[in-house]
Amino acid sequence: MKKTALTLSISLLCFTPIITQAENTTSQTVINQQPQVAGYYQHQVGNTQITTLLDGTNFMSPTLFKDIPTEQVQEILKKYHVDQAKGVQTSVNAFLVNTGNKLVLVDSGTADCFGAHLGSVMKNLKASGYQPEQVNTILLTHLHPDHSCGVSKNGVANYPNATIYVSENEADYWLNPKQLQKIPKDQQAKYTGTVPKIKAALAPYQTKKQFKTFKLGDTIDGFEVISTQGHTPGHFSYKLKTSDEDVIFIGDIVHSHTVQFDRPETAIDYDIDPKAAVQTRLKQFADYAKHGQTIAAPHLPFPGIGHIYSADEKSYQWIPVHFKD
Ligand SMILES: [Zn+2]
Structure with missing residues (x-):
């Protein structure tokens, strides 16, 4: 037996080099890679089911972090093994909450406001087993388009039976024409x-008084409302008591699980009032x-579901949920 095995391995060694390049290519089977499937995730907290709906992933420049030396940003990103080939990856998630008798959508994704690499909330909502007509309530943490655009498409409500809620201050900031003159000149174009x-x-929704x-x-x-202003003037988070833990839908009090957890005093360029945004994050994280x-x-x-841990009450760690079937 030994002899046969030895003979076979020698003959393989001898034969391999004389296969030509062309023969080699045609005889190889190419196994195609498959696309990623993650689009929704069901998470149970007590009597409540939360479904995360992925809108897509985006890339942001590491230079958007404010008042922190570039070398320090790079050091933190390296520590967390962040692949920066296209920028720092960030998710856009919305959350569908089944309380047992209400279906509540918290934030709604981008729809087509940011291009084709985002805008998958509706597709993923349907894939998750729910239907848009079932949604009773939409809670917007703020009105930035990556949270608000997804509620409709081409002037038609995506959730015909839902009423949208947003804070008074937030609605006033974006919808009151008198606001423009109060905004600093250098920020008016963005606004x-x-x-x-x-x-x-x-x-x-406004037309139908929804x-x-x-x-x-x-x-x-x-859902109890929590003022978390800074990122925008009327930014709010939402707290839901379940039969188990309380769940907080925090909105944009944080944009990075690396830099802003390691150094929570770091603002980001998207914040309208960076100082207030930092104060809010420090208070809420604690x-x-x-x-x-x-x-x-x-x-x-x-x-985007998990817990926040701190060993020293100065820096924090994101502890994501573990997959449960
Ligand atoms: Zn956002």
């Missing part, structure tokens, strides 16, 4: 470029690290 996208998305505002102290379908609420975040890696 006037953004407003039409927001208005177009909300219009079908657009409402709230203020601090209000509760909507069991609370979440202390009390262990479940966190759902639109711009943390898909599915």
